[in-house]
Amino acid sequence: MCRHLAYLGAEEPLGRLLVEPAHSLLRQSWAPRRQRYGTVNADGFGVGWYAPGDPVPARYRRAGPVWADLSFADLARVVRSGAVLAAVRDATLAGADAEAAAAPFAADRWLFSHNGAIAGWPDAAAPLASALPPVDLLSLQARTDSAFVWALVLHRLRTGDEPDRALGETVRALAEAAPASRLNLLLTDGATISATTWGDSLWYRTDPGRSTVVASEPYDDDPLWQEVPDRTVLTASRAGVLLTPLEDPASASPKEPCR
Template sequence: MCRHLAYLGGPLTPRELLVEPPFGLYRQSWAPRTQRYGTVNADGFGLGWYADGDEVPARYRRAGPIWADASFADLARVIRTRALLAAVRSATEGCAAGETAAAPFAAGRWLFSHNGAVDGWPAGLDALAALLPPAELLALEARTDSALLWGLALHRLRAGADLGEALAATVADTAAHTTGRLNLLLTDGRALAATAWGDTLHHRTLPGGGGVLVASEPYDDDPAWTAVPDRSLLLAGPDGITVRAL
């Protein structure tokens, strides 16, 4: 469930990346084309972006559907950014509602999103939750499976793991305790990492070295989009894109 997208490259507006494409994330909130679980993504949305000269991203999140938020259209039109992460949410059964449950989650310079669901939430995940120190577990932003995954990834990041290591370890820890769909997306504004685990993921570069996109599904029919194999880790940055098996 959910759809998400991340971008790194030259300055663009969120409108150019999310709204104007014919099958962009905005449209995916009510008419996703390749979503396997759920039919609409109307349980909240979020946008996180980086301003030049500031490594700490800004966020705009709401509890309702993206198409019902009049302010988003203005923000998407006037912001220009070299890096963003955006998501539209289809809530997992048993997870909290509200703005704090909408991705992207954030800490310091990092932004994080989860497309999927963790089986056994919440009662069957005591052993997984026990991997976090109690103080970090209590500090989770929302009572959701996605927030728990973010807590696990953040614990690794704070211990010195890079983006890819943090996501790979989070998937491994989760898979050792339960099953689920674990498509994770993480950026620090300079590089990004993503996992394909149980749901769709694609990437492409924009013409003329204009940037890199990673998304749950393509926002148009350009053949430049490449599907990421299931159970893979994608890394993207100034040196290009690499994909390896998890």
């Protein structure tokens, strides 16, 4: 159900992060080691990155498998960045959205990816559509569950939520509406990374003060990789990582009625 990665640190060629490691995101497109759902991530891919002095990220996305794109091979060799978000996609359902359905999704200074699926899509998520202004629904970047999740997160960001709250509250709402959903979300503005674990794997590796990587699975066998517990919100910068438990709505104690 997709693999994704975000990086903050010194400027590196994209290929050093996404292609060269022994178990890179490129290799995860056909041979992921820790993917629990699906086996091949060949339904699209994308990479977003930030250039010095420009807060708005650039993106390169395609509908096919990353290993077949020779243009990406050239781009990954020469483009350098200190802030990157990339993903390879295994589609939940067949669709005609092509590269519009491939992460990262983008708006303003943000890049976003969703690893997982909304159970019972689209019926189970329909009640949450009322939380969005009509213009947001009409502006969905694709007719997929991931694009809808991004619309919910972006609406919260634009109405003042901090990134960790925007992700956490979106996950809680979706988990309540569609309890069997898998909701690993990944978000960056080029200076911080926020992520959630809800039903699939997530790992991080940090060299405090220098670099931080957050990924669906480790891209090498470095012992510094740490697994993030399920039901967690992660907040990271170059300085380090903070983990906060994310309460499952199904396990929350019922409130006492007012008397």
